[in-house]
Amino acid sequence: MMKNSKRCLSMLYVALSMGCGTVSAKNVEVLHWWTSGGEAEAAQVLKQTLEEQGYQWQDFAIAGGGGETAMTVLKTRAVSGNPPEAAQIKGPDIQEWGRLGFLVSLDDVSQQHRWDELIPEVIANSMKYQSHYVAVPLNIHRVNWLWANTTLLRDVGITQPPTTLQQFFQVAERIKQAGHIPLAHGGQPWQDVTLFEVIALDVLGPEMYRQAFVDNRMDVLSGEHMVEVFTQFKRMHDYIDPNYRGRDWNVATAMVIQGKAAMQLMGDWAKGEFIAAGKKPGIDYLCVPALGTTNEFSYNVDSFAFFEMSRDIDTQAQKALANTIFEPEFQKKFNRTKGSIPIRSDISLDSFDSCAKASKQAFMEAERLGGLVPSMSQGMSTTTYVQSAIFEVVSDFFNNPDGDPEQAAQALAKAVNAAL
Template sequence: MKLKYLMFASVLSWLPVTSAVASGQVEVLHWWTSSGEAKSVKVLKQMMEQQHHSWKDFAVAGGGGESAMTVLKMRAVSGNPPTAAQLKGHDIQEWGRLGFLTSLDDVAQQERWDHVLPPVVAKIMKYKGHYVAVPINVHRVNWLWVNPQVLNAAGVKVPTTLDAFFVVADKVKAAGFIALAHGGQPWQDATLFESIALAVLGSADYHKAFVDLDMAVINSDKMVAVFRQFKRMKAYIDPESKGRHWNATTEMVINGQAAMQFMGDWAKGEFAQANKQAGKDYLCVPAPGTQNQFTFNIDSLAFFKLKGTEVDNIAQYDLAQTLLTPSFQRIFNLNKGSIPVRLDMDMTAFDQCALDSMQAFKQASLSGDLVPSFSQNLATTADVQSAIVDVVSEFFNQADPDPKLAPPRLARAIKSAI
């Protein structure tokens, strides 16, 4: 019998006779607030309520999660953490080191997580060999989203290299459209920069720069070239981009105002919400110059030690178990635009974008071209990531920045954050 049901029975032994089921509460802190993301969260809420638990939504808006992390720190320090919170990468390790996270080994063993998860993913979810977080999906960050009608109107084809991108963008701009939809927020600046860096540096040097923090690569001529190409992108962005959220930016591509957007595959959820069909109304292609590479991001929930009742502990167990069930994996990722994290998933219901992403994920994991996204806080610590984003965004928002000066600034910022 499953551990949770043994626990369930022990709770029932002291509950009042009138209580037919154990009803706990789950409170989840997250920043899934766009239309596609909110639909995915609603599914999880319904699944928990079907198990007779109450759902307390703790959504903190902000695509990069900075605001959510500020709130989480206040809650945790005051001794009142949520049941689970959206954390990833090095943040999971840091919260584990501070002693806030609880072990999920019982449910992991019961559900055979080590057998259904890719090793690279399972490792990130563990602290000192123990599961403390649950992965929900795999995002590919290095996508280019394209409105084919806009490209047709401009008489151009989808660009596959950075050089081709600028040729296409010039023609789209001349035709009266916005060539590049971009939201002027620091994390979006970093997302754009990241895809350019992957194309210019290649997978190996990308890893050296943003995972190993190799100063020789960071201070190299290749990094100067990255900033030079990054600077060129600004000429194709509309003047109203400052502060615009990513999903509002995606709407520009959906509505035909803009031709292209560099953004992770969570953007696909917005196309789906608008009833747009992949391959017809929009195209999802690797960011120019990154065809065989895959920058990955993983959405995950880390689970906190609770001071609540036993039924709340049961609810926490049920939440952890539900997140990796094939049914939730399918529904959540169809809405979110990402791919399931389970290796044994039936992909029949998924569109070509997801099938291409899954194939690229598996191939990149074998070829050495699978690299963690620094823009999404998976490649390095939060402090280093913040330092990189600050330098990148400041450079991009200067009137006439010098690409040769940017790598030394980046190196100094990273050193100060290590």
């Protein structure tokens, strides 16, 4: 286990630790936020695979598509000395938990199963703290996807979904005039920012995107290109329905599945909902790279970190979960259900659908051409503090009919600077 020298625990911690008692070495409590239909099915795959080995999965699922509520609960549990054995943690937050001394090293597991050889380097690095693996990745999601209902498009005479921002507004106007909802959207901050991110990647391009959301450069965050991002982002509001506020992302996806809306801009976890509904790509729905981002890949990686336990527990249960996640057959089954692609580079996608194959090809091309970027909206590019600041500015702007793009860009830079 990693040294715990930096952890400063209160008397409350001591009291709670003494009160926890002994937990069976076969139990693994797992915190996650996979609660929608497709996500829940994917979680069930992991649970069943682990339990087939004789371990008991104790589900600790907390609803909330962006994971903000889950992270709040996790912090409370960890500080009080009672963390779960495993928790869904992503991106720079992994480094933060590592700095605090909470996480178990997985080096023995990673070396045994050749993680360094099989995980893309850019993702492997984010799973490590001080060169030690402290988290295991499950998959690769592409965030910059557009999903479209084929029947609805055909009914209004549209033969191809839009592939650029300009085409989107033309197609959306046509759909709107025909009496349909062009864009399914849920009015939650993380969904607002997911939509914003797609537009930012198109307008800024990958290099400037990284300058803004990885390097936190104030001149880019407040510059003229960011003003244009906010300008185009505001136009999107004309093509969503008035009842969008508070809608969960999977409910928005269901609108596309059921033909109540034509399109959705969302990561490929949305495909898990189409799969759960029995829909087929190319027949019932289309998946195309989001507007103007064909050569870019905004990635989101689900990963689990493992906590050093204050109570008496055998770490073999934790390592069994890490091993299970990396097994080839589990990788295939889980990712076919989740809508993502396997994290392992040696897995054939012959049994996957056309959207997954396109995603894999896009990942490799983006990696080769420099178009691979960590998703800001999904917590892969920056800290929770900076992300929260971005969420507030972007979501407030989107929900303010009088919002000014130039003022929003200035506010964005100030908010990020204050959060650093």
